[in-house]
Amino acid sequence: MDDYLEGLSTEEKEMRVLDYELKSLKKDRQLYLQQPNSNIFFRCKKSDALNHLEEAQERIKAAQKSAAK
Known part of the structure; x- marks a missing residue:
C-alpha cells in the first residue's frame, strides 16, 4: 500500500x-x-461538498492524463 501512496x-x-x-x-x-480566488465561504450541504470534491478529482485526473501524453 505504501508503494501505491x-x-x-x-x-x-x-x-x-x-x-x-x-x-x-x-x-x-x-x-x-x-x-x-476569494476569502468568501458559503454554507453548503454535505452532498454538495462531495459533488464538488468529485469534480475536482476528475479535473486532476484529466490534467494528469493530458500531461502524460
Missing part, C-alpha cells in the same frame, strides 16, 4: 483525505465551501 501526487493524497473526512461527517454537520 508514493505514486500519488500531493493533490491526489489531499483529495483522498478530504473524501474520507467528508464521508465520516454526520449528516447535519455544517460545511463551508470557499469561492475560487
